[in-house]
Amino acid sequence: MKKILFLGDVVGAPGRKFLMENLAQIRAGTQADFIIVNGENAAAGSGINASIARDFVASGIDALTLGDHTWDQRGFENDLPKLEKICRPANLPEENPGATHLILTAPDGFRLLVFTVLGQTFMGPKTACPFRCAEKKLTELAGTFDAAFVEIHAEATSEKVALGRFLDGRAAAVVGSHTHVPTADECILPAGTAYQTDAGMCGPHSGVIGRETQAVLGRFLDGRPRRFEIADGEVQLNGCLISYDETLKKSVAIERFRLS
Ligand SMILES: [Fe+2]
Ligand SMILES: [Fe+2]
Numbered sequence: 001m002k003k004i005l006f007l008g009d010v011v012g013a014p015g016r017k018f019l020m021e022n023l024a025q026i027r028a029g030t031q032a033d034f035i036i037v038n039g040e041n042a043a044a045g046s047g048i049n050a051s052i053a054r055d056f057v058a059s060g061i062d063a064l065t066l067g068d069h070t071w072d073q074r075g076f077e078n079d080l081p082k083l084e085k086i087c088r089p090a091n092l093p094e095e096n097p098g099a100t101h102l103i104l105t106a107p108d109g110f111r112l113l114v115f116t117v118l119g120q121t122f123m124g125p126k127t128a129c130p131f132r133c134a135e136k137k138l139t140e141l142a143g144t145f146d147a148a149f150v151e152i153h154a155e156a157t158s159e160k161v162a163l164g165r166f167l168d169g170r171a172a173a174v175v176g177s178h179t180h181v182p183t184a185d186e187c188i189l190p191a192g193t194a195y196q197t198d199a200g201m202c203g204p205h206s207g208v209i210g211r212e213t214q215a216v217l218g219r220f221l222d223g224r225p226r227r228f229e230i231a232d233g234e235v236q237l238n239g240c241l242i243s244y245d246e247t248l249k250k251s252v253a254i255e256r257f258r259l260s
Pocket of ligand 1: 068178179
């Protein structure tokens with residue numbers, strides 16, 4: 001059995017600190033073979049930078065993924081190709097720098113393919129079709145991996161559910177991110193793919209999806225832009241833990257994960 005822990009979007013310093021401080025305990029507690037973390041909001045809520053990415057890897061994270069905020073930090077396009085264990089969404093235009101997937105290898109040689117696709121419904125970045133992109137990745141890389149973890153970073157639940165159905169039996173897991181709110185629909189799809197529409201976020205939960213309440217509320221009330229500071233208060237780590245059976249070549253369990 002291989003255990004895959006995915007943790008949703010890390011938000012700001014509170015999310016980073018709480019995650020890195022507790023990573024060894026989380027690894028021991030979950031017996032995770034692979035810990036995959038979305039870091040798209042790690043730098044003050046917007047993007048990530050080289051120093052944060054290196055800190056995450058040094059703390060023991062096996063893979064870092066990104067989302068629509070990939071390029072929010074100035075100059076990150078120059079740093080990304082030099083960083084290890086991090087990939088940008090696979091369906092951004094091919095001119096975008098950075099790896100489009102990772103292959104993680106367990107001590108026994110088991111290889112896990114990891115990549116992210118961005119949704120196209122209610123999303124900003126220019127992207128290719130996430131369905132065809134994911135299919136192409138799985139086909140083109142066949143033989144180089146034993147199981148695949150596919151992250152769907154998207155707003156619309158329908159698009160995420162549809163990708164899960166589309167890849168059922170072809171990926172070990174299809175897990176959503178981006179909305180920062182965990183969904184209660186974790187399941188094993190009929191052909192053995194573990195699925196959850198959104199894993200939730202790793203960050204402060206007292207505000208509005210990681211940002212300070214009054215600023216977000218003010219924007220909704222009067223429509224004027226303002227600076228959204230990172231919220232404070234209780235920090236939660238949210239994600240899911242998947243059990244993949246190498247003999248059956250199927251996922252057999254998925255459970256929601258939370259640490260607060
Ligand atoms: Fe996002
Ligand atoms: Fe996010």
